[in-house]
Amino acid sequence: MQKIDLLYKGKAKSAYTTEQADLLVMEYRNDTSAFDGKKLEQLARKGEVNNRFNAFIMEYLSNNGVPTHHVALLSANQSLVKRLQMLPVECVVRNRAAGSICRRLGLEEGKVLEPAVFEFFYKDDSLGDPMINDSHVITFGWATDAQMQEMKALSLRVNELLSQLFDQAGLYLVDYKLEFGLHQDQMVLGDEFSPDGCRLWDKQTLEKMDKDRFRQGLGQVIEYYEEVARRLGVPLN
Ligand SMILES: Nc1ncnc2c1ncn2[C@@H]1O[C@H](COP(=O)(O)OP(=O)(O)OP(=O)(O)O)[C@@H](O)[C@H]1O
Ligand SMILES: [Mg+2]
Numbered sequence: 001m002q003k004i005d006l007l008y009k010g011k012a013k014s015a016y017t018t019e020q021a022d023l024l025v026m027e028y029r030n031d032t033s034a035f036d037g038k039k040l041e042q043l044a045r046k047g048e049v050n051n052r053f054n055a056f057i058m059e060y061l062s063n064n065g066v067p068t069h070h071v072a073l074l075s076a077n078q079s080l081v082k083r084l085q086m087l088p089v090e091c092v093v094r095n096r097a098a099g100s101i102c103r104r105l106g107l108e109e110g111k112v113l114e115p116a117v118f119e120f121f122y123k124d125d126s127l128g129d130p131m132i133n134d135s136h137v138i139t140f141g142w143a144t145d146a147q148m149q150e151m152k153a154l155s156l157r158v159n160e161l162l163s164q165l166f167d168q169a170g171l172y173l174v175d176y177k178l179e180f181g182l183h184q185d186q187m188v189l190g191d192e193f194s195p196d197g198c199r200l201w202d203k204q205t206l207e208k209m210d211k212d213r214f215r216q217g218l219g220q221v222i223e224y225y226e227e228v229a230r231r232l233g234v235p236l237n
């Protein structure tokens with residue numbers, strides 16, 4: 001599938017149109033950002049690792065009944081996806097406290113959250129992706145009530161599937177962010193699932209193996225992503 005026009009260049013990926021109107025080529029770049037784009041670096045191999053990692057996870061989810069946009073891995077750093085009408089909200093699921101919820105609610109990092117916490121955020125970098133609730137989503141028309149229920153249910157189904165998958169690889173799935181979109185009225189998981197958008201801790205040592213290594217300047221960011229991929233059995237070449 002040939003790339004035609006650059007449709008959208010985000011902070012980590014570029015989306016290109018193809019000869020088929022409802023298919024996009026998603027190119028994963030090495031650009032790495034944190035704090036709403038304030039910290040920016042190029043990390044060698046990141047595009048390839050995240051592309052392959054995401055393809056593996058999306059295929060696993062599709063095989064287990066979660067509709068995803070993933071169609072095929074095209075090359076080391078490109079995948080073919082269904083073009084979605086993205087909803088401007090991010091869905092976050094938390095199994096343990098880390099990141100913004102610790103500051104917001106005064107929680108100690110690592111506190112087990114049972115049952116898992118589900119949160120919506122409004123996707124807007126200039127506002128710092130603020131947390132929102134169901135009422136905002138309805139009032140501002142970002143999604144319908146039924147669409148919100150679907151996003152919640154799918155996000156929690158993903159939690160059941162992936163918590164177990166990562167557990168078997170010796171990792172805690174601490175939290176993660178999902179983005180959904182519509183494909184002919186069907187709610188479909190879009191964007192990506194990679195160590196850029198989730199927190200993964202080693203079960204034995206509680207060592208961080210995700211983008212917090214970049215945010216916190218812990219080093220060896222991609223080496224750790226590759227270790228996670230290796231444990232899951234993601235083919236890296
Ligand atoms: N299947 C899809 N169809 C259309 N757009 C998609 C699809 N999957 C992801 N996207 C959008 O493409 C962009 C991916 O690029 P990237 O992740 O680099 O963006 P970002 O910088 O994180 O987000 P943004 O620029 O939107 O704040 C995101 O805006 C995402 O919502
Ligand atoms: Mg993104």
